[in-house]
Amino acid sequence: MIAGPPGSVAVPDPVRALADGAPVRPVWRNELGGLTFSIGDRYVKWAPAGSGLDLGREAVRLRWAAAHLPVPELLGSGSAQSGSWLVTRAIAGRNAVDPRWQAEPEIAARALGSGLRALHEALPVADCPFSWSAEDRIAAVFERGRLDPGEWHAEHTGQPVRRLLDRLADPPPVDRLVVCHGDACAPNTLLDSAGQVAGYVDLGSLGVADRWADLAVGSWSLEWNYGAGYQPLYFQAYGSEPDPDRISYYRLLWDLAE
Template sequence: MHHGFARIALRDLRALRGSLSVTSVLSVDRSQLPAEIATLTDGYAFEQITLGRSGNAVYRLSAPGRPTLFLKAGAGEQRAALADEAARLRWLAGRLPAPELVAEVERGGGVFLLMTAVPGVDCSDRSHAADVPAMVRLLAEGLRLIHAAPLDDCPFDHTPRAELERARRRLELGLVDAGAFDADPAEVFEELLRLEPREPDIVLTHGDYCLPNVLIDGGRLSGFCDLGRLGAGDRYRDLALAARSLAYNWGAEHVPLLFEAYGLPQPDQRRLEFFRLLDEFC
């Protein structure tokens, strides 16, 4: 195994690093918003989220006495990603604690998603420093909750074979960030094929189970966000990213507790490596 193949790319560091960063309150020109979005957000103050890997414009919306909302907007390549997230939020409604899709509007080649906010602070927030093990146990609880959810009618295929096909297409189209690797991406893809799980353990997966996407409120798990990659997949798809994100944000010494609390004290290192490597092709 060529352990030096994959580096954590800058885009991943942004995803793994701490809490949401926001600018000052913005004065938004509502004439630039679709009419439905402008009406639904009338009276709200907009704060732009400046941390993340999606490439979308993301805003937190707040108003006295009204529920906090999030607005995401994107065009071009990001249009499909937002459509994916909207589809998953519609399917997920009532199944798991997640944002509720308030509106999805297309205009001028772009897409606008307005959704409710999950309460609490994310698992990378420094407020957890006083009791990191408690946060880690809640992180594991979230994994168990998602993985136990029924997926009989889940239309989103993120099984290893489907993910490898997506990776192959991105590689052929030149969409893979070569800077994420210490070797030619084509060589890394061959390594992926060698590591592919032969008997995948398919459950419902989040797809981007990094600490900023898991929320805690009042010492309890409150829900999940950024669900555009949710679907049926191998449970290690989430375990690998959760362990990597935990190590980056709070230190590798906490990773064994994550697996122990999840109920997998001796994880399959080969599968972890496969899904860490596969994520670099996404």
């Protein structure tokens, strides 16, 4: 499943109850089947039971990040037998894959690169209680004990799984520890009308890691959302030359771990 606008979907009963008669508009579906709904000036994230999505994990990270970044105000959360939900206040701005920014990918790519650098500079590593380290993510892959090559990107499909796992088990030395977003793909940054970062969303994996864990996937997402050719603008705006070895490694880790 590819993340994107969900089209027509059934509104779960708990989400309908939260709306209390107000119009409910589905706006996003993620790769695990989680849904996001717009209700007035609120957004409700919905994780179906069994999806593997942990919205409680995101709630605690939102509370911590709010002291340092423009992130959605957490209004509530809860769970039922059918799933769990997270309610936040909307942030003014448009998703970086909104048609406005898909029509101006150069502006978006620069904003995403400079925005990620600002995020890395703003969040204090010493005070962060969360980890997104390569070691923790590698351990999760091996503990899970199952891999689905059908869900991997083209550059990894067809390669021997054993070779990929051997590469995964040997991460490159850390370049610079930062607090990473954890899912720095283009849809998770909001831009204002001037093409500047207005806020960040989907912080469920936020934690301390090498900055290339974010950079590798954030730059990769430009291809998925805008097409080829925009990564140089992204790295220039971030302020770092591409590191091919770390980019390759952290893209592999993303495919196998997430």
